[in-house]
Amino acid sequence: MKLELHRLKVNGLKLGEKTGFENGILTVNKAEILALISEDPLLGKNIDVDIAMPGESTRIMPVKDVIEPRWKISGKGQVFPGMISDVETVGEGQTLVLSGCAVLTTGKLVRFQEGIIDMSGPGADYTPYSKTCNVVLVLEPSDPNMDKHDYEKACRLAGLKTAAYLAKSCAGCAADSVEVYERPTIREAMNEFPGLPKVGYIYMLQTQGLLHDTYLYGVDVKRILPTLVSPLEVMDGAIVSGNCVSACDKNSTYSHLNNPVIADMLKRHGKDFNFVAVIVTNENVTLADKRRSSSYAAKLAAMLGLDGVVITEEGFGNPDADLIMNCRKCEQLGIKTALLTDEYAGQDGASQSLADSCPEGNACVTAGNANEVIHLPAMSKVIGYAEEANVIAGGWQGSLAEDGSITVELQAITGATSELGYTKLGAYTL
């Protein structure tokens, strides 16, 4: 399986007559995007497209999802399979990527569940999406009493369609760089690097219900048994976020596409370990589902003869139970684990960080304390609805001050404590 990522490096963004890419500048035809997303009768008339650039005094909220524009220029299937394209498998051929560019969806859905992105100031340091050239969709439902599932789906599809449209419009451009990824079959992988430990990745996806969901090839992941997926399929959008819940640690579609755990494991494959497989699993509500999925994921790891796994969690609270079950069951089968999570340790950092724990979870990496409080100064421009700060998760009544500044927990900032490690702040080994 071989995938080439053809990257166009987007350094600037402007609205214009024809959507296309030239000399690092992505020009966006706003009318075409509006026409594209207005096809959906679930979206209202007062929808808008705006742009936001790094360093600007701009705040975007409430953000639902962030998507990197991608489009397959050759190979089977198309990006975001099962969502906006056919269900054919992806991960092979050539995919165009608008690097440095993102599509953001915003608008009121379930008020407390969504996030803030500041393009400058102290808040910008906490979100990777302050450094991308952002095309922002401001959305509303056609009927204010619309079922929230329908509206959530409409928002999700509008973002994906726009991301695919932008990249498709640049399909004739020569890439600034090309990355080539090649993955062996499992049979080949088993015989590679005999001196190195066989390592896998257990990729936990949040799947509890509305705004707590994730899709694999368009399938609601709460309805799957854990299964194998190629890292290259993930790069083509096989995994899509079901929009935002608790903005700091719901994995955006962008962070799935650019999953840094996968990226680093591919880099270290053949050097430090033999990266054999990715196992995707879910985080359901019932205890029976949690037991079934954790046992099954650990069983798959054992069937593959893995020596160790990296496990990433998505979310907090209830998913802590899934994380711990995955950890304990793998360890009991003799498979070493390293866990990646974040913490809700209270504003003073003194409370218990996770809702569950086990002695076997002794190799654990944190992406930060989501309860830490941050003051966000007023911005000149707000795309979306600033008043949501008073009800957003991580905010409280009075979070939005009269001068337009906002005091919130990091929980409210999109991607601030990404449990895939897709964050701007962190510790690096030099």
Next chain:
Amino acid sequence: MLRLITNNAGLHDSAKSSEYVDGSSLDVLICVRGLVHSGSIILTHPLCGNLRPNHQPFRSIIVDVKPGYVDLDSLSAIESAVNVYQSAEIIAPKDLDALTRADYAYIDAELMRESLGRYGLIRDERLCDAPSLRVKEV
């Protein structure tokens, strides 16, 4: 016997077999702990959603009441959840304005919808629908 224990009035109305707890999310957990002590198996995890647990004004848990049978896994899960909820100040439904309260109640119901359906506890699907799901005034 399967039973929903909840402080979410709208969800209580929509379930076939339900006990309404007029109180906070912690009160729901304490009620469930009592049931586990007297013989009940917890079917849905006592922590739910993606908020800091003590910031969840509503909590809904499905149990299988089996008088006299003490399930140690359930006991461990509920004791651990009570400890988590007691670790910080609880936001109670009465602390919130009506719109925000309705949003929290809605998400609580959404997170339980699949499980209620699976265990055959939905009495009236329409009551789980968005426009009709309202919190009783507190």
